Amino acid sequence: MSKKPRESAAEGESEFLASYDPSKYERFSVAVDVVLVAAFEGDLSTLLVPRDEHPFKGQHALPGGFLRKDETLEEAATRVLRSKANLTGVFLEQLYTFGEPGRDPRTRVISVAYYALVDEARFRAAGERAVRTGRIRVPWEGETGGPVKVVDEKGRALPLAFDHADIVGMAVKRLRGKLDYAPVGFQLLGETFTLLELQRVHETVLGRPVNKDSFRRRMLASGQLEATGRAQSGVDHRPAELYRFARRSAV
């Protein structure tokens, strides 16, 4: 607490303990971009918006919007989901903040990225609006977290605008990391599901097969599953039991 004189002020840094008034400083555009993820048919899918203006005209971007004055970041992300995908009440979590000076050629934009998880039905409904969906092809081998390849229904590459490929890559990485300690797989399924369906979702996210019996045992032992007593229908083999996510009610 003694007021020692500052020795050799580090490289002209002068705001050390200085009073700073936020309004004096540079101000930035703040955007929120959302990676809406679904898992079906063995692939991850994400919602994209085609850009019909410069920059990155003809490419695709993540749904996003600029932060408004009186809303929280999460409210902005919720608003983006509602306005661009007609979705409400979905799992939503902050992902990472991207702020490279050159990421938007027009002006500097700080983008707070969120990711959201929905089941196949809600994803398809959201995709029926004027937006476009893209399949995320993630390299199974090697590190994930860098840019990923996003393709359309026919497998053609969909180049992403800005640094959105990095954002998608980061979303996949985060999702994989959370899968085995957070109840996140359920978010990608409907109200009820069979154990095999849950397994397929996990395999899709992880990008590798998982052992069936171990997976079943682990899930049943986790206490997160609740048997409905009802069985699958419409299959030409023995129907599986339908489960639902146990919302911490029991136990």
Added chain:
Amino acid sequence: MSKKPRESAAEGESEFLASYDPSKYERFSVAVDVVLVAAFEGDLSTLLVPRDEHPFKGQHALPGGFLRKDETLEEAATRVLRSKANLTGVFLEQLYTFGEPGRDPRTRVISVAYYALVDEARFRAAGERAVRTGRIRVPWEGETGGPVKVVDEKGRALPLAFDHADIVGMAVKRLRGKLDYAPVGFQLLGETFTLLELQRVHETVLGRPVNKDSFRRRMLASGQLEATGRAQSGVDHRPAELYRFARRSAV
């Protein structure tokens, strides 16, 4: 791609596919706050700056600064560490972005939080400047991620300015989560260390004792450790082998 008319525009949202020019939108102050963490004497410690002006005068804040026009977020965090703690070359990673409208009573500030890890020696050197250090007391039981209690050397509570207690809590939570799958414990130690020292660091971060033998086996089997061949000195018992972090050179 067909230009369908928008059906029942969701609640007056009008920026759907609309051209948006970032410069038209609200602009915000963007700050970077850094949780500088060290682990010694059984506690986590973090660097704090006493505030001598309103708001939160008399309380303590995390070292931080406002983002400048041409620097990246990480560069800003690096600059904060250099200018306020005289530290360079430390482990630094983005933590979370806090943007509640009321978090700074003066004006709205979006804060991108980072956390940095240093060993005891560098932390003490940083703490000898005009800044203050606080011990992080984290409740061992229950959830972590919310606000934590930060105390001074004498155990008195140090109230934190703004939402900085939440930021510290989030840093602890992140650190715990990363501990067993990322080589993050080494960042909290010096160049060489004994296995017991590494164990103490893990215990401090996790807030619970870990099994000695299992820990030793796991660490040695991880391939992240490299024996130096030298032994501890200055202890009045059998000295332990000194290890260093293996930087992916071998294997």
Added chain:
DNA sequence: TTGACTTCGATACATACGGCATATATGTAT
């Protein structure tokens, strides 16, 4: 009705790993 077929779901067993106890090694202090 019956049998082939498919998937579900249970059981048994081998293996890997962490928690735990104990024994031995290797240094310092007296």
Added chain:
DNA sequence: ATACATATATGCCGTATGTATCGAAGTCAA
């Protein structure tokens, strides 16, 4: 030299996961 403290190695055991096998429960076709 002896006592002592800690490091380090080894074995045991309970638990969780990987793997193989088998009966159960449906559909479908003859």
